[in-house]
Amino acid sequence: xxxxxxxxxxEQFALHDQLVFREGPGGLGICEITNGHAVASVAxxxxxxxxxxxxxxxxxxxxxxxxxFEVGRSIRGGVPVCWPWFGPHATQPSFPAHGFVRTVxxxxxxxxxxxxxxxxxxxxxxxxxxxxxxxxxxxELELAVKVGVTLxxxxxxxxTGSESITIGEALHSYFSVGxxxxxxVEGLEGCVYIDKLDSGKRKQQSGPVVFxxxxxxxxxxxxxxxxxxxxxxxRRIRIVKSGSRxxxxxxxxxxxxxxxxxxxxxxxxxxxCVESANAADDVVxxxxxxxxxxxxxxxxxxLAGKRAP
Numbered sequence: 643x644x645x646x647x648x649x650x651x652x653e654q655f656a657l658h659d660q661l662v663f664r665e666g667p668g669g670l671g672i673c674e675i676t677n678g679h680a681v682a683s684v685a686x687x688x689x690x691x692x693x694x695x696x697x698x699x700x701x702x703x704x705x706x707x708x709x710x711f712e713v714g715r716s717i718r719g720g721v722p723v724c725w726p727w728f729g730p731h732a733t734q735p736s737f738p739a740h741g742f743v744r745t746v747x748x749x750x751x752x753x754x755x756x757x758x759x760x761x762x763x764x765x766x767x768x769x770x771x772x773x774x775x776x777x778x779x780x781x782e783l784e785l786a787v788k789v790g791v792t793l794x795x796x797x798x799x800x801x802t803g804s805e806s807i808t809i810g811e812a813l814h815s816y817f818s819v820g821x822x823x824x825x826x827v828e829g830l831e832g833c834v835y836i837d838k839l840d841s842g843k844r845k846q847q848s849g850p851v852v853f854x855x856x857x858x859x860x861x862x863x864x865x866x867x868x869x870x871x872x873x874x875x876x877r878r879i880r881i882v883k884s885g886s887r888x889x890x891x892x893x894x895x896x897x898x899x900x901x902x903x904x905x906x907x908x909x910x911x912x913x914x915c916v917e918s919a920n921a922a923d924d925v926v927x928x929x930x931x932x933x934x935x936x937x938x939x940x941x942x943x944x945l946a947g948k949r950a951p
Contacts, residue, residue, distance in 0.1 A: 643671035643686065655753045660761050663750075668711030673750070675761045679790040682761075687713065688744035689765035689785045691721040694793045696942050702793070702879060704818040704913040707906040714745050718904040719816045719913070723785060723797065726777055728810035728890075728921035740814065742776045743767050743783060751784070760790025779807050793940045799926075800933040808927045812890060812919035813938055815881075820874025822893055822914050826850040829868035829881075830889060836860040836922055853914070856895035860922050864889040868916055876945055881916060883938040887924035890917035 648671060651663040659676070663686075666672035671686035682694045694703045705719035716722060724740035731737035738745065748765035756762055764786040767773070780803035788794040801807050819825050828850045837843050838858040847861065850871075865887050870879040892915040894902060899910040918938040920926045928934050 643669060647671070651750060655750050655763075657753055657755055657761065660755055661753055661763065666711065668713070670711050670713070673763060675763070675789045677755075677761050677789065678759050680793070682789040682793070684763065684765075684787060685711075685717060685720070686750070686765070687747055688716070688723060689748040689767075689787075690717055690723065690744060691787060691793075691795075692717070692719070694789065694940070696791065699877075699942055700875065701818050702940065702942055704816040704909075706904055706909050708904045708909070710904055716744050718902075721795070721816070722814040724810075724812040724814050724917075724919070725783060725797070725799070726781075726807075726809040726811065728812050728919055737776055740812070741810075742773065744814075746773065748785070752786075756788070756790070758790060760788050762786065762788050779803055779805075781807060791941070795936075795938050797936040798933055799928060801928040801930055804930050806927055806929050808925050809934070810919075810921050810925045811936055812888075812917045812921060813936065814890075814915060814917050815938075815940075816913050816915055817870055817879055819870065819872050819912060819914055822853045822911055824872075824874055825914060826852050826871045827868055827891060827914070827916060828871060829866050830861050830864055830891070833861045833864045833889075835862065851891055853893055853895075856898055857891055857893045859891050860919070861889040861891065862923050863887055870914065870916060871945060873945065878943045878945055880941045880943055881918065881938065882941075883918040883936070885934060885936045886918040886920060886938065888919040888921045890915065890919050890921065892917070 648663050673684040675682045680696045683692045695701045709718040722744040725743050751766045752764040754762045767783040782800040784798045786796040830847050833847050868881040899905040
């Protein structure tokens with residue numbers, strides 16, 4: 643991103659003492675947010691949140707030490723936006739996994755300081771000849787981010803065309819944990835899931851989700867909130883969502899992490915993905931003139947049930 647482009651962004655959208663745009667690694671534009679509640683950063687490529695650190699706490703969002711910051715390449719960690727399909731494309735194997743919007747530039751369309759001191763920023767993808775190669779439909783896609791005591795997202799798909807569209811989507815959140823072998827994810831008990839590591843077999847979750855091997859699951863009809871209980875860090879992360887019927891749980895474990903090349907040494911031990919999604923059976927059809935909201939909020943709590951300071 644050029645200095646002139648960053649200067650124009652700061653002139654129009656910077657917020658005194660709260661939000662500024664700067665050049666980040668690999669020349670990517672970065673939105674940096676600092677307020678009384680938290681600090682955070684968002685890459686303009688993909689509107690991908692890279693960090694959220696509540697005041698006095700350790701990072702909640704995991705970003706690989708070996709993440710590659712390159713134009714047109716997805717960044718390992720943070721909160722990538724998967725849209726308008728999740729996983730491989732249904733008919734075009736050459737198309738990028740998880741859609742195309744996580745590697746294209748997003749346009750900043752609004753910033754503001756909220757009454758509670760939180761910071762609001764919204765990004766939008768507009769239709770271009772490049773996006774038409776992957777998605778030749780008249781659609782507006784917007785992501786609103788609120789950085790405060792909670793971290794909140796609202797991913798909005800507006801069908802401005804004349805035909806219905808069907809989308810898959812996810813906020814592919816990487817959470818930072820003390821040791822994935824000692825955490826438990828609650829809230830998915832009894833849900834049916836697709837086990838992507840066992841030929842897509844459908845199974846039923848019994849008890850909390852725990853980790854002792856590679857895990858890649860799509861939990862269906864799973865709209866309830868989830869808790870990531872982390873005794874090593876003496877905290878839990880509460881995930882509350884709406885407009886999302888799927889929850890994806892993923893950790894690559896040792897062998898796959900080594901093959902990926904950008905997870906960092908033993909990086910898999912300190913992360914888990916618990917993704918708010920609409921995938922597989924839960925894809926969303928949007929009629930002409932309608933819109934769909936995928937909303938999610940994250941809050942840090944102590945394991946005793948009290949909100950972390």
